[in-house]
Amino acid sequence: MAPVIRVDQIDRYESQQVRIHGWVYNRTHKGKLVFLLVRDGHGFVQCVAFKNDLDADLFDQITRLPQETSVIVTGEVRRDPRAPGVPGGYELGVTDLVILQPAAEDYPLALKEHGVDFVMEHRHLWLRMPSQWAILRVRAALIAAMREWLDNNGYINMDTPILTPAACEGTTTLFETPYFDEGVAYLTQSGQLYNEANIFAFSKVYSFGPTFRAEKSKTRRHLTEFWMVEPEIAFCDLEQLMEIEEQFVSHIVKRVLERCPAELASLGRDTSQLAKVAPPFPRISYDQAVEMLKEIRDQTQDLEQKELLSLEWGSDFGSPHETELTSKFDKPVFIYGYPTQVKAFYMEPWPGRPEVCKSVDLLAPEGYGEVIGGSERISNPDLLLKRLHEHDLPQEAFQWYIDLRRFGSVPHAGFGMGIERTVSWICGIKHIRETIPFPRTINRVYP
RNA sequence: UCCUCGGUAGCUCAAUUCGGCAGAGCGGGCGGCUGUUAACCGCUAGGUUCCAGGUUCGAGUCCUGGCCGAGGAGCCA
Structure with a gap:
């Protein structure tokens, strides 16, 4: 019996009889000839059925296979530049086909454009579409590359708690949940504070997991549940942190370009910009950035844009500022030395x-x-305590965190990288809701 | 929370500045076609025009209130 193969490896089987386990993605019926685009989870391949090659009854069934019908296709692999698919360029001459289940006729996702609300309501089916399939495979490759770099550079994975007793940073809104006799617990918004404890045992650590923000953000860059990788390093200052970040990001981008060329191509991503991502990245101080923004603002004629770009020293950058700043460079850019008042208490x-x-x-x-957001952390216990009080944070809840600075404190630093934002940059897509299998936003928890 | 835009067939949309028979393409069904790339051609079924009021001889269209969604701001990764 012919071997079952993966479509992404189809080039290894030219002229051989193989089987494919998959689903009918599209069908084009041309009388005595039927084209099936079959997806097997690893890729998309065209299968061509000729009436003369097949049993009349089977051919008739093939001509009316509904979209998403599950099938086992047997046939010979041949190279043909006309063949669409991912990776494409090969097709299967069908010699046999078994229908496991004909899909119901009311499959909602046509191979046409749909509105956002409609595809989100059908996320469980939308995942099957080529664009979503490609994005989520890039996500998986990115996560693998990220772990690869960290694991190969002396970092140890430490899982930090998701249920936490208090705000890590005391500022943003938290999701609350009842917690037995303790009253309430909160869903974590960062594993960083726990990682600061972990480095004193393991030196270099990282956590990777979901984080939760109950902010009422309603933009293409926000989810209420998102994934973050958070490395933390002992004996590390700000300058060293930037070197680590640029190595880390460059490695991830390089690996994804190597491992997902078909996915990026199917998304129509121009990878020439990504190919330039290599150390060193430009380093701009906050002071310099403010000056640059002033110049940009003075030069713009657009009154609305002028208003959006207005900025006083001491306030944080908004999205319009970031867009203008980064447009001056073709690599990721570090902005360092932010005003203390707009950043967390522990910096x-x-x-x-x-x-x-x-x-x-x-x-x-x-x-x-x-x-990415990162910093060198305060290592002096007295200063840390002072900052806690300035931010009106309860000392008792943070006593363990202060203790870290009492028993062999060292300079240390770390950062957090948002997975969804990074995937959306690498894939070149507009909205981060497509970069996670089941996005959670301010007004959606289904499906 | 604020600003802007939107809601018509399963889906994407149209329906004439200024109220007058509810339409098209895709998807479904039936038929045709040996190289399709969102195939094409013919036929066919398919409607609580988001909801509740109001104006009018007449409302998808105008008015009031509500609901839902999108984009952006703020906040943040």
Whole structure:
């Protein structure tokens, strides 16, 4: 019996009889000839059935196979540049076909454009479409590349808790859940504080998991549940942190370009920009960025844009600022040394300039904005305690965190990278809701 | 929370500045076609025009209120 193959490896089987386990994605009926586009999860391949080659009854069934019917197709692999598919260029001359289940006729997703609400309502089926399939395979490749780099560079994976007793950073809104006699617990918005404990045992660690923000954000860059990788490094300052970040990001982009060429091509992604992603990345201080934005603002004629770009020293950048800044570069850009007042309480002050802290954000090019936020952390217990009080945070809840600075404190730093934003940049897609299998947004928890 | 836009067939949309018979393409069904790339051609079925009021001889269209969604701002990764 012919072997079952994976469509992404079809080039290994030219002129051989093979079987494919899959689903009918599309059908074109031309009388005595039927084209089936079959997907097997690994790729999409065209299968060609001629009336003369097949039993009359079977051929008749093939001419009316509904979209999404599950099938086992047997046939000979042949190279043909006309053949569509992913990776494409090969097709199957059908010699036999078994129908496992004919799909119901009311499959909702036509091979046409659909509205956002409609495809989101049918996310469980939308996943089968080529664009979604490609994006989520890139996501998986990206996660694998990320773990590969960390595991190969001395980082150890430490899982941090999802149920937490209090706000990690005390600012943003948290999801709350009842918790036995303790009253309430909160869904985590970062594993960082726990990782700061972990580095004193393991030196270099990373956590990777879901994080939750109950912000009422309603933009293409926000989800209420998203995934973040958070490396944390002992004996590391801000400068070293930026070197780590650029190595890390460059490795991920390079690996995805190597491993997902067919997926990126099927998304129509121009990869020439991604190919330029290699160290070093430009480093711009917050002060310089403010100056650059002033110039850009003075030069623009568009009054609305002028308004959006208005900025005082001391405030954080909004999305319009990030877009303008990154458009000046063809690589990701570091912006470091943000004002202390717009950043979290645990960031190390800049030497001699307490109004600035040793923080760094990495902004992706092509308008994708912030994908990484990181900083050197405060290592002095007295200063940390002072900052806690300035931010009105309860000392008791953070006692363990202060303890870390009492028993062999060292300079240390870390960052968090948003997986969905990074995938959306690499894939070149507009909205991050497509970069996670089942997105959670402010007004959607179904399916 | 604020600003802007939208809701008509299963889907994507149209329905004449200024109220006058509810339409098309895709998808479904039936038929035709040996190289299709969102195939094409013919026939066919398919409607609570988001909801509730109001104006009018007459409302998909105008008015009031509500619901739902999208894009953006703020917040953030």
